[in-house]
Amino acid sequence: MSEAIRTPRQLGSLIHNERLRRGLSQQELANLAGTGQKTISRIETGHEGAKLDTLFRLLAVLQLEIRFTPRSVANSKSIGDVF
Numbered sequence: 037m038s039e040a041i042r043t044p045r046q047l048g049s050l051i052h053n054e055r056l057r058r059g060l061s062q063q064e065l066a067n068l069a070g071t072g073q074k075t076i077s078r079i080e081t082g083h084e085g086a087k088l089d090t091l092f093r094l095l096a097v098l099q100l101e102i103r104f105t106p107r108s109v110a111n112s113k114s115i116g117d118v119f
Contacts, residue, residue, distance in 0.1 A: 043082065044079075044082045044083065044084050045081075045082030046082075047082075047091075048079050048081055048082040048083075049080070049082070050100075051076075051080055051094055051095075051098065051100075054098045055080075055098065058098065062077055063076075065094065065097065068097045069093040069094050069096075070093060071093070071094075075090060076094075079091070079094065
């Protein structure tokens with residue numbers, strides 16, 4: 037799986053989908069990552085402000101990683117066109 041993630045909502049959706057694919061509840065994922073169920077809920081719904089260490093723990097538990105690649109912005113006129 038390779039996904040372009042550009043917003044907190046997209047990241048939350050990816051985490052949500054992977055959690056469900058693995059058959060985990062929000063509470064189970066929270067326990068494995070050492071955080072609270074409310075934190076998982078906030079991240080999955082795209083709320084901003086999640087701590088980086090929390091995100092990295094979630095990614096580790098879900099066996100996901102972050103890779104950086106240049107964006108393709110062939111005909112974009114402004115930063116708004118990218119998002």
